[in-house]
Amino acid sequence: MKRKDRLLFYIIILLFVGFFFYSLVLAQQKEDSSGTSFSKKLTLTQAAMCEEVKKHTPKNRAVVFSMNLGRVFCYTSFDPVPEKTIIYHNWFYRDKLSTKINLVLHPPRYTTYSRIQLRETDKGPWRVEITDKRGNILNIQRFSVVD
Amino acid sequence: MNDLFVFWGTIRWQDIVDVLINSYIVFRLYVLFRGTNVVRVLVGIAFLWFLQKLAGYLGLIITSWAIKGVTAFAALIIIVVFRNEIRSALQVKNLKTILWGIPRKGVETPVEIVVDSAYELARKRIGALIVFPRKENLGEATHSGIPWQGLLSREMIISIFWHNGPVHDGAAIIEDDRIKEVGTILPLSHRKDLPPHYGTRHRAAAGLAENTDALIIVVSEERGNVVVAKGAQLKVVREKEELSKILIEHLGIYEKQEGFSIKGKPELAIAGLVSVIFISGIWFSFTRGLDTMVTLDAAIEYVNWNPKMEVLDTSENTARVNLSASTTLIKSLKPEQVRLKIDLSKAVPGKNTYNIAQENITLPPGVNLIKVEPPTVEVILDTLSKEELPVQVDWVGNLPAYLILKEVGLTPKTVWLTGGSRILKEISTIYTEKIPLDHLDKTGTMTVKLVFNSTRLKITPDSKDQVMVRYVLEKR
Numbered sequence: 001m002k003r004k005d006r007l008l009f010y011i012i013i014l015l016f017v018g019f020f021f022y023s024l025v026l027a028q029q030k031e032d033s034s035g036t037s038f039s040k041k042l043t044l045t046q047a048a049m050c051e052e053v054k055k056h057t058p059k060n061r062a063v064v065f066s067m068n069l070g071r072v073f074c075y076t077s078f079d080p081v082p083e084k085t086i087i088y089h090n091w092f093y094r095d096k097l098s099t100k101i102n103l104v105l106h107p108p109r110y111t112t113y114s115r116i117q118l119r120e121t122d123k124g125p126w127r128v129e130i131t132d133k134r135g136n137i138l139n140i141q142r143f144s145v146v147d
Numbered sequence: 148m149n150d151l152f153v154f155w156g157t158i159r160w161q162d163i164v165d166v167l168i169n170s171y172i173v174f175r176l177y178v179l180f181r182g183t184n185v186v187r188v189l190v191g192i193a194f195l196w197f198l199q200k201l202a203g204y205l206g207l208i209i210t211s212w213a214i215k216g217v218t219a220f221a222a223l224i225i226i227v228v229f230r231n232e233i234r235s236a237l238q239v240k241n242l243k244t245i246l247w248g249i250p251r252k253g254v255e256t257p258v259e260i261v262v263d264s265a266y267e268l269a270r271k272r273i274g275a276l277i278v279f280p281r282k283e284n285l286g287e288a289t290h291s292g293i294p295w296q297g298l299l300s301r302e303m304i305i306s307i308f309w310h311n312g313p314v315h316d317g318a319a320i321i322e323d324d325r326i327k328e329v330g331t332i333l334p335l336s337h338r339k340d341l342p343p344h345y346g347t348r349h350r351a352a353a354g355l356a357e358n359t360d361a362l363i364i365v366v367s368e369e370r371g372n373v374v375v376a377k378g379a380q381l382k383v384v385r386e387k388e389e390l391s392k393i394l395i396e397h398l399g400i401y402e403k404q405e406g407f408s409i410k411g412k413p414e415l416a417i418a419g420l421v422s423v424i425f426i427s428g429i430w431f432s433f434t435r436g437l438d439t440m441v442t443l444d445a446a447i448e449y450v451n452w453n454p455k456m457e458v459l460d461t462s463e464n465t466a467r468v469n470l471s472a473s474t475t476l477i478k479s480l481k482p483e484q485v486r487l488k489i490d491l492s493k494a495v496p497g498k499n500t501y502n503i504a505q506e507n508i509t510l511p512p513g514v515n516l517i518k519v520e521p522p523t524v525e526v527i528l529d530t531l532s533k534e535e536l537p538v539q540v541d542w543v544g545n546l547p548a549y550l551i552l553k554e555v556g557l558t559p560k561t562v563w564l565t566g567g568s569r570i571l572k573e574i575s576t577i578y579t580e581k582i583p584l585d586h587l588d589k590t591g592t593m594t595v596k597l598v599f600n601s602t603r604l605k606i607t608p609d610s611k612d613q614v615m616v617r618y619v620l621e622k623r
Binding site: 060061062063064066092094095123124125127140142144146147 | 537539540541542543544545546548551552553554555573574575576578584623
């Protein structure tokens with residue numbers, strides 16, 4: 001082998017080894033990065049039943065709502081929201097599922113709400129189960145609809 | 148012939164025991180009451196019963212109804228009219244005599260002495276009244292007797308009735324070998340067909356004979372003859388042998404062979420046979436007559452289920468049972484005598500289907516099953532489990548518009564319940580009783596009861612059936 005060819009061979013070996021180590025470092029960095037994302041879980045910071053939601057804030061939080069109000073709100077706030085995901089507000093009248101509302105959450109934090117229109121037949125005890133996309137219950141809000 | 152074998156095959160050992168026991172009871176009643184009018188009246192009642200059945204069979208409605216009424220009253224009349232005979236029969240020294248022994252006089256009346264005495268008195272023209280009781284008690288028919296208890300002898304009889312003796316006017320009562328009473332006053336007969344020469348003594352003898360089963364010997368003072376009074380009969384007896392024969396027959400004195408009367412043996416054997424035939428006839432009419440059908444609603448009992456499970460639901464709680472039996476048995480059949488049991492020992496959680504078969508139904512003897520409707524039942528069982536459930540307040544009414552019910556706290560927040568796992572799976576909240584809001588105007592606390600919608604749910608002993616509610620009211 002000529003001297004020129006030998007030099008080319010060493011350069012190629014060096015480049016190959018260099019690429020190999022670079023790949024290792026990149027993989028490690030990626031792993032570290034994904035580890036950070038696991039530690040940041042979707043967290044429900046606030047949940048409340050209220051008469052109204054104004055400027056992303058629940059107004060007149062309560063556990064009893066009159067039919068005259070016409071509607072009831074379930075307010076939820078999440079921080080952090082690591083990635084775009086959906087949550088559910090499951091409204092139960094007594095023990096029977098009345099409505100299931102899915103809401104989209106966007107990172108990094110998100111406030112959202114659902115509401116129901118009140119009818120005469122809705123008087124009685126209610127609960128709203130707030131679940132993640134897998135159905136894990138994050139919180140339960142209980143309230144009553146009265147005259 | 149084949150039918151006979153089939154018939155024998157259907158007879159149970161209980162049936163044979165049944166017939167034998169009752170035959171023996173009838174036989175014992177005959178033995179205890181034989182010789183009294185009770186037996187004759189019982190035969191009359193049995194005849195009436197037979198007539199009533201015959202009238203019923205022929206469709207003679209009023210006749211059957213009338214005889215039935217008379218028969219029913221006759222049973223009561225027997226007890227009232229023959230209370231003395233019943234008492235005498237039952238007043239024996241021990242139970243063995245009632246159950247086993249043949250009542251027989253321990254000591255016999257010396258008939259020869261009595262006969263000789265009677266004719267001696269007649270020859271001497273000494274009037275006499277001698278009473279020989281049988282089974283009936285004479286206590287109510289006679290009175291003023293003087294207890295004597297003297298051993299019977301010819302001399303004693305003559306001396307009792309000797310002219311001007313202090314007790315010669317009354318009657319002497321002879322029981323066994325003793326003169327039990329003397330100077331006894333007997334009831335006078337009011338019969339108008341008695342011969343005119345019969346005086347007070349004869350009328351007294353006739354009076355007692357009419358009212359009791361006793362035999363009375365009358366010795367006429369004027370005519371010097373011997374008259375025997377029994378039942379409605381007054382008979383002049385001229386020969387000693389004849390009087391002796393009458394007395395022996397009346398007193399039931401027979402020749403003996405190893406302690407058992409030769410003459411009485413065939414009579415008892417016939418009585419025993421008649422008892423067996425009589426009871427067998429009744430048994431046949433009760434058990435073999437399948438001419439009547441009836442349909443009853445029988446309650447279904449579900450039994451023997453695993454204690455770790457509970458019966459959630461059953462497709463049927465009653466079943467219509469078609470039965471056949473004799474009219475008598477059907478009339479006396481009560482719904483509670485028909486028991487329908489379903490054994491759930493092999494039941495599993497979930498739906499179980501059972502066929503209602505003969506072995507599930509308990510019937511009185513002699514009643515046959517024709518059909519059960521429905522033929523199957525479904526039973527749903529569930530395993531018992533325990534679960535902790537949250538409590539929620541059930542508010543009702545109208546909260547004043549200026550107030551907001553901001554917050555509610557419960558103590559305890561949850562309760563433990565036991566019940567079927569299916570029911571527990573269906574519920575996720577236990578609610579309080581309804582709490583009216585109308586009179587709430589400030590923050591406070593109250594204790595309220597919990598409401599369980601299913602009776603199959605039970606609160607565990609460590610939980611309470613009430614909670615304390617703390618509520619926070621705020622003005623808007």
